[in-house]
Amino acid sequence: MLPSRLPLLPLRSDVVFPQTVVPLVVNRPGGIKLIDEVLGGDKMIGLVTQRHPDTEEPGIEDLYPTICVGSVLKMLKFPDGSTRIVCQGLYRAKLTKVEQLEPYLIGQIEPYDDVVDEGVELDALVHHVNRLFQRMVDQSQQVPEELQVAAMNTREPGRLADLLGSSLPFSIEEKQKLLSEIDVRARLEKLGQFLSRQLAVLELSSKIQEQVGSEITKAQRDHFLRQQIKAIQEELGEGEGDNPELDELWKRLKAANPPEDVLTEAEREIERLAGMHPSSAEYSIVRTYLDWMAMLPWSKSSRDRLDLRRAKKVLDTDHYDLEKIKERILEYLAVRKLKKDMKGPILCLAGPPGTGKTSLGKSIAKALGREFVRISLGGVHDEAEIRGHRRTYVAAMPGRILQGIRKGGTNNPVFMLDEVDKLGSDFRGDPSAALLEVLDPEQNASFRDHYLDVDFDLSKVMFIATANMLETIPAPLLDRMEVLQLPGYSEEEKTLIAQKYIIPKQLEAHGLAAGDVVFSDEAVGKIIADYTREAGLRNLEREIASICRKVARKRADGKRGLTKVSPTQVPEALGPPRYFREVADRTGTPGVATGLAWTPTGGEILFIEATAMPGKGGLTLTGLLGESMRESAQAAMSYMRSHAKLLEIEASWFTKNDVHIHVPAGAVPKDGPSAGVAISAALMSLVRKKAIHQNLAMTGEVTLTGRVLPVGGVREKILAARRAGILAVLIPRHNEKDLIELPAEVKADMTFHSVDTLDDVVPRLFPRERGSKKTTSSPGKSASSSRTIATPRDRKAGQVDKPTRRPRSA
The missing domain is CATH 3.40.50.300 (P-loop containing nucleotide triphosphate hydrolases)
Incomplete structure (x- = not known):
């Protein structure tokens, strides 16, 4: 009984016919595995041709529907990793479905039987095909003698069509048409058409050869005479002769297949070069120029993989x-x-x-x-x-x-x-x-x-x-x-990337196996929070590499066993933490507000400090501020003085006091208008003598009329606030669209307040009062509600930020 399910071997540029024996090269891993398994069984496989030879993993749409069921007769393995087999085609079949793709294709098939209509017309077709084949043998010297003998001894019409179809130089599409034709009479008609076309090509080629034969003979005679003249000139010392180096260069230029105008320019330069002496200074210049033209890939393209x-x-x-x-x-x-x-x-x-x-x-x-x-x-x-x-x-x-x-x-x-x-x-x-x-x-x-x-x-x-x-x-x-x-990454994203990409890469780079070192998520989180301050991943990769080097040294000293890196072990390997969350130390004092800044390396928090002293209403600005930031401070001051009554502050306060606004990290340049809201908040806190929420940061540009305008870099600023343990942020209303691109875990942890004017800002700044006792009610979620964000109490006293020289844009 004929099988209905067979493993399939896709062929790139071969079509196998029934009753023919063909050698095949198998170099795909799936094909090699198929041959290994088939040789241990019934040795039956489906030989199917691909529509596109470059397809690496063909599906059913990439395969011709008519296949040849064959048997593997012999297999040889070669040192280059390829496998060569000898197959014999048995019968035609139709590929109806591909059931399996890995590790190799398996499909459902329906066997075909040849349809033979005996009669005088079929005999005439056989005679016609034999006559065309004999004319082709007479025209071409490339038809092997074995094929001629086999064709003469083949009596079955279908077998004759398959023999000639598989052996003659037809295209893949033509051979596939012959294979898919089960009617022997129609198959012989198609074979006759293909033979007639090949015979016409051969006859035309012979005719052209005869026409140009006399011209070639004349060219050969001229070449012979030139060679004699060259030999005589060299003997007499009267000429330099042809330059084989230039001939080789010209061949390389034509092989590069540049456009016609480029080839014309190159030919002109070669003619100039032929008239120069090799020792002249310009000779090497022109020669180098032509070398460059020959080396450029004028017409060489790589094929796009459009999968x-x-x-x-x-x-x-x-x-x-x-x-x-x-x-x-x-x-x-x-x-x-x-x-x-x-x-x-x-x-x-x-x-x-x-x-x-x-x-x-x-x-x-x-x-x-x-x-x-x-x-x-x-x-x-x-x-x-x-x-x-x-x-x-x-x-x-x-x-x-x-x-x-x-x-x-x-x-x-x-x-x-x-x-x-x-x-x-x-x-x-x-x-x-x-x-x-x-x-x-x-x-x-x-x-x-x-x-x-x-x-x-x-x-x-x-x-x-x-x-x-x-x-x-x-x-x-x-x-x-x-x-x-490409935005900066949140702490959760950095942890995931470290576990999935960075740690395996560094283990391999330091000669460690996958199980030699295991980093817990908490340890990676501690490295991110306490040892790096960046939007990207470079410093994180350096710190992980530092730990891997220490483990590699232990392995080199002969110490074995699994090493698990926990949060408590990170300081032992990397030293004391380099950064800490300083919000609680800086805030909680009247006149201090937390702003947000953007830098080329990501977002950062920015503290605005304001203080007052008896005076006549002067304004002093320090902290290496740019012109835009100075103007923001002046606009905030002017708004508060002009709206003192609405803001419930004494108008005379500004005429009796001088105000000094300072932005710490005085060695770092700062500029940009987006600190306007934070400056206004610091002034409001100073005048009212109330501390702003410790868990609140803000950004936005302020106008003289108190409007809050949108700013840039909102995503990076919010990520910086979250890194610092701040869970509530004031943003301009027009920046609400920027919240869409935030990671889901950030939006889940934080609260965002959108404002249009400074009147919307003031109610968000201060804790509510209950009776005579003040209670600090955070405008956002509590820091203790998220495991990934440290509360201000987690910091050690006496730690300071590592100074940075990156400019900040508020």
Whole structure:
């Protein structure tokens, strides 16, 4: 009984016919496993041809429906890891369903029987096919003698069609058509059509050969005469003869297949080079120029892997979260699948250091199946670094763009422009202006490097720029890029990333097995809270690496056993904590408010201190404040003086006292208007002599009329407040939209109050009074309600913040 379920061996470029014996090479892991298991059983497999040879994991839609059921006769394993088998086709079958994909394909089949309509017409078709085959043998010398003998001795019409179909140089599609035809008469008709077309090609080729034969004979005669002249000139010392080095260079240039205008320019330069003496100074310049033109991948492209499921799997494996960026890459792949000539996008990944921008570029290249090229633009001041130098200069060479293209070896790599926000400019030019043509999809199809001075097509390249700050990127350059923001991570996200990515990576980097060191989530959380102060993950990775080094030293000393890192062991390995939550020490005093600041490395809390002394209404501002922050303080002061009655404060207080506003960390520059609400709150607390809630932070710009305007960096500021143990934040009402992007655990822990004016701010600032006794009622959730946030009581006395030199933007 014929089987209805068989393991399937997908073939990239072979079609197996019944009653034929063919050798096959198997190099996929699934195929090798299939052969190993089949040889221990009945040795029956389904030989099915793929529609696209490049598909690595074909499904039923990637396979032709008609297959050949065969038997494995012999197997040989080779040192390169591949397996070679000899199979014999037995009969046709229809593939109805694929039941299993891993570790190899298994499908349901329905066997076919040949339909043979005996008669004179079938005999005539057999005679016609034999006659065409014999004419083909006469025209071509490449038909093996064994095939001729086998065809003469084959009497069955269906067997004859299968023999010639499998042995003659037909295309895969034509062979598959012959295999799928179960009517022998129709199969012979198709075979006759294919043979007629092949015979016409052979006859036309012979005719062309005869026409050009006389011309080739003349060319050979001319070449022979030139060789004689060359030998005579060399004997007499009258000529240099041909230069085989230039001939080789010309072959390399033509093999690179550049555009016609580029090839014309190269030919002109080679003619100049042929007339120069090798010892002249210009000879080496022209020769180097031609070498560069021959090395560039003018027409060499890598094939995109347009498998969306595989790309998503690669991105998810390498990076946690970042859903917007992953979605953008999958959208590009989807459009690329539908429109083959799509131009490469220009993306800009912006975010704090250590959030994975550079490594994300590598993952994108891996998902697309493209080469990855990275150049760093930090500190580049010379425009020639981008567009190259003119050939008239000594040691001239192409710019970094074409150098990267040559290094990648293809004209469509993923090209990362790292640290694009750190470009400089001086008397040598502006590199950011040179990038305008590179990063414009409408112009970069004809990018002209100063060194080559010919057009090079960059439209197929996928450019990815990275930046920490968008403010320092020139507006025309920023306008050409699609900005994708990479936000900072919350403590929970950092813990998860550390357990899933960082710790396994560091264990492998330090020669440790997966079970040698186990970090508890609490220990990772302590490292994050007490030893790092960042939006990204670099310092966290350094601290984990430090612990791994200490464990590696114990292993090297011969100490074995599982090492579990608990929160109490972290100070033993890393020393005393470097940071602490200082909110309780700084707040709880009248005249002190907690603001929020944004820095290029993430958010930070910012304390505003105000004090008063007898005077005449003067205002003093200290703390290395920028102009915007000084104006915010003046606007807050003016609003309070003009609305003293509404704010329930004495108007005469301002004429009798001088006010001094100070922002600690005086060595760190601070600027920006978003500290207006915090400054107003500090002044209100000072005048009323009431302490503001210790568990409250605030941000927002204040106008002279008391309106609270929206600010930027809200996500980073809120994460900074949560790191410091603050669970309630005042934000402008127009910034409510920014809360959508917050992690779910942050929104669950914290309370947010949106305000329109300073009148909405004042009721939120102070604890309520009950009788004559004040009780501190936090405007947000209690710190003890969340396990991941330490209360102010958890700090040790006497600890201070590590000084930082990063500028802060309030």
